[in-house]
Amino acid sequence: MNTSTQRRWLTSGDLNGFLGLVVDNLSIMAFLATALTVIFKFPADVVFLRMFPGTAFGVLLGNLAYTAMARRLARRSGRADVTAMPLGLDAPTSIGMALLVLGPAFLGFKQGGMDEHAAAIATWQLGMAALVVMGVLKFVLSFFGAMVQRHVPRAGLLGSIAGIALVLMGFLPLVEILKVPVVGLAGLGVVLYALVARGRLPFGLPGVLVAFIVGAVLYYVLGPLGWLGTGYHAPVAWQWRFALPLPTLQWMQGLAYTVPYLPLILPFGLLMVVGGINVTESARAAGDDYSTRDILLVEALATLVAGFCGGVAQTTPYIGQPSYKAMGARSGYTLITGLVIGLGGVLGYLSNLIELVPLSVLAPILVFVAIGITVQAFEATPMRYAAAVVFSFFPAIARRLTIKLSDPTYVSPEHFAGLFNDSGHGISELAVITVLGNGFIITSMIWASFVVALIDGRTARAAWIVLLGAALSLFGVIHSVELAGGVYLPWLLDPASRSLVWQFAGAYLALAAVLLLLSLQDCSIARA
Numbered sequence: 001m002n003t004s005t006q007r008r009w010l011t012s013g014d015l016n017g018f019l020g021l022v023v024d025n026l027s028i029m030a031f032l033a034t035a036l037t038v039i040f041k042f043p044a045d046v047v048f049l050r051m052f053p054g055t056a057f058g059v060l061l062g063n064l065a066y067t068a069m070a071r072r073l074a075r076r077s078g079r080a081d082v083t084a085m086p087l088g089l090d091a092p093t094s095i096g097m098a099l100l101v102l103g104p105a106f107l108g109f110k111q112g113g114m115d116e117h118a119a120a121i122a123t124w125q126l127g128m129a130a131l132v133v134m135g136v137l138k139f140v141l142s143f144f145g146a147m148v149q150r151h152v153p154r155a156g157l158l159g160s161i162a163g164i165a166l167v168l169m170g171f172l173p174l175v176e177i178l179k180v181p182v183v184g185l186a187g188l189g190v191v192l193y194a195l196v197a198r199g200r201l202p203f204g205l206p207g208v209l210v211a212f213i214v215g216a217v218l219y220y221v222l223g224p225l226g227w228l229g230t231g232y233h234a235p236v237a238w239q240w241r242f243a244l245p246l247p248t249l250q251w252m253q254g255l256a257y258t259v260p261y262l263p264l265i266l267p268f269g270l271l272m273v274v275g276g277i278n279v280t281e282s283a284r285a286a287g288d289d290y291s292t293r294d295i296l297l298v299e300a301l302a303t304l305v306a307g308f309c310g311g312v313a314q315t316t317p318y319i320g321q322p323s324y325k326a327m328g329a330r331s332g333y334t335l336i337t338g339l340v341i342g343l344g345g346v347l348g349y350l351s352n353l354i355e356l357v358p359l360s361v362l363a364p365i366l367v368f369v370a371i372g373i374t375v376q377a378f379e380a381t382p383m384r385y386a387a388a389v390v391f392s393f394f395p396a397i398a399r400r401l402t403i404k405l406s407d408p409t410y411v412s413p414e415h416f417a418g419l420f421n422d423s424g425h426g427i428s429e430l431a432v433i434t435v436l437g438n439g440f441i442i443t444s445m446i447w448a449s450f451v452v453a454l455i456d457g458r459t460a461r462a463a464w465i466v467l468l469g470a471a472l473s474l475f476g477v478i479h480s481v482e483l484a485g486g487v488y489l490p491w492l493l494d495p496a497s498r499s500l501v502w503q504f505a506g507a508y509l510a511l512a513a514v515l516l517l518l519s520l521q522d523c524s525i526a527r528a
Contacts, residue, residue, distance in 0.1 A: 009335065013328020016206060017086070020327075021337045023208045024318070025059060025088040027365045030354040031173070032089075032098045032313060038359070040103035046120040048351035049243045051127065051312045055089070056345025057245035058306025062087040062315045063338030065298045069290060070331040082288050083325035084334040085279070085295060087302070088341075090316040091369050092164045093268040097313055099168055099403065101261050102127050108484065125254030126261075127312030132251050133258055134269035134314050135304030141273040142296035152445060153452040155381045157274050159389040160267065160444035162377035163396030170370030171400070173363035180231035180360035182222060187215035188364035195368050208365055215361035235356050241348030245309035260486030263439035263477050271441075272299065272316045278380075279317045286322035319376075388451035392444035399437030405430065406483060420483075421496065427503065431481075435504060438485035439478035443469075446478070454515075463515035470508035479504045 029052065036042035063084075070084035105126050109119035177184030193199040194207025201210050223232030258265060276299055280292045295317055303314045324333065344350035377389050405411055411419075419430040427435075436443070446469045453462035473479040476487040481500040490501045 010332035011328060011330050013324075014330055014332035014336070016204075016327045017324045017329030017333030018336045018340075019209050020206050020324070021086050021088060021318070021333060022340055023206075023212060023365070024091075025337065025341050026350070026353065027208075027362045028089040028091050028094050028313070029055070029350060030357060030362050031359070031366060032094055033351070033354050034359045034362075035095070035098040036103060036106075039099075040106050042103070042106055042123070043116060043120045044351075045241075046117075046124055048241050048348065050121075050124050050310050052351060053243045053245035053345040054128070054306050054308075054310030055313050056311075056341050056350065057309050058302045058311050058315045059088055060338040060342025060345075061305055062298055062302035063334040063341075065302070066295075066317070067331045067335045067338070069294065069298070070288075070334070073288065073290065074331070077289075080330075081325075082331070083283075083286075083321060083329055084331040085283060085288075085290060085321055086318040086324055086334060086337075087299065087315055088318055088337070089313045090272060090275075091366070092161050092169060092373065093271065093316075094313040095169050095366075096164055096264065096268065097127065097130065099172070100264055100399070101130060102312065104403075104484070105257065105261070122254070122257065124310070124312065125250050126257040127254070128248075128251035128307050128310060129254030129258045130261065130265045131303055131307030131311055131314055133255075133262075133265055134272070135300055135307055137266060137269035138273055138296065138300035138303060138314075141270065142276075142293055142300055152274070153385070153388070153449050155377075155385040155388040155452050156392065156445040156448035157271065158377035158380060159392030159448045160396075160441045161271050161275075162374045162389065163393045163440070163444050165370040165373035166393060167396045167400040169366055170374070173359075173366040173370070176359045176363040177367070180219070180228055180358070182228060183215050183218045183231075183358070184360040184363055186218055187211040187361060188367060190214050191364045191368045196371065211364050212357075212361060215364065216357060219358055219361055231360065233358070238352050239348070241351050242346065243348065244346060245311075247308045248310060250310075251307055260482070260484050262487060263442055263480070263485060267441035267445070268314065272303075272314060275319070276317055279319050279321060282319060283321040286325050288321070288325070384455055385448075385452055388448040388455065391451050392448035395436055395440035395443040395447070398433045399440040402434045402437040402483075405433070423496075427500065431500065434483060435479045435481055435500065438480040438482070439472070439476070442472065443478045446472070450515075459515050459519035463512045463519060466508050466512040466515060470505045470512065473508060474501060474505045476501075 033044075033047050036047055037044050066085045066087050070082050074080065074082040102123050106119050106123040109122045110116065114122060177188055190211040191207060194201050194210065201207060219228070219232065222228050273296060276296045277292055280290055280295045283290055299315055299317055306315065341350070378386060381389055406416060416430070420428060420434065421431075422428040446465060450462040450465040453459070453465060469478065474490055476482065476485070480486055480488070481493070481497045482488065490498055493501065
């Protein structure tokens, strides 16, 4: 054992790892801020002074803990090549929080009569409360992670998150790329060359960093010359935004606001538990034997602390630990990343960097992440379950359509309501799209799970899964008939809404009955 090497805090590989990990976190925070401030016209000061400090603090604490775990494993094993588990903001759920929870909630609060600032504060409280709910769920499930993994098929777990990746993380940033195509496509080309085709860049520079630089140079060189049209906006003046991530109880005021969003919030937490198990197994296969429970507990506590301190996006261990290990990173890269992100949230330089970097520069990175997550859903799932993965995408597509169609700048609320309630020829198409999209993550899990059971020849199990879908649809956990996707007691709804509930729940019951009859036939064939 080389003791001097083991005790080194920083290696050249750590610098490469730091560049990759910090840009990943920065791009997610940038998209979170840009989605809120540009798409939903959310006040920037609430994002940068209230949401960012706590969010970044969670990244700091998690990375410090993972750094300490790596150092401890290196001492215990007598090895100098132990690589820390990378931790950062989870891309799919952070983007999902912005587009599916925080943004729509902000618009809803304003439509309910709140002024802009009050609506922004209520949205911040909702985000904090959502993070606390996810943190508690992850903390509890960290002791039962293996059981969750056994009972929910991988096709259901990965398919549901791949749906978010493909429809929200991939398509939406692609639109932003094509709004400023000269900048966006060039950056996307670098990403595809370096990270998808595995091409080598000059001096071995990370692909994400080079794409970032290429896009920024094109934007700030061509933009002032007028070659980017109206896609260029001059940078705002640099300003220090100092804000400490102090604990606050304001999240308690947001708990009531979380109820309509629980069908989204709870699966977000569940996915991170299973993801934590998978990345720990990946690190173990690469030679670093971390305790699965400890990895899960750290991410749960980091999420909880972030929520208590004003954060709105959850942390997660990243899947790329073997990649960081291959580039020579050890434990220094997580330490530096945590400090840079954590202090950036406090001192405010992260917000200035984000304001300097347009979405068209960051979007190619998000498209790559979306491609990677979607590809992983197929690669990590046996080929015979590919149909189940594809089937699980449809609810996410419906949700994306609902987000766009319910935007009052495209379709007026009155016209939307008229189309939704038009029952002249059965359930209206708009109602089907909306109801299918509500609770789409859980719907995706159920759909993929019952198809997996069918493929495995376990028809009776498929019927029981469908019966679970009937129960969940009855109370709006999936297929909520409310536009916001809230849960309810069906007998308290108006007659038209109640009729929709009965039809969707009845559809699942009818399917379950058919599957149970088919399972009897399977049994008779097996006996014969």
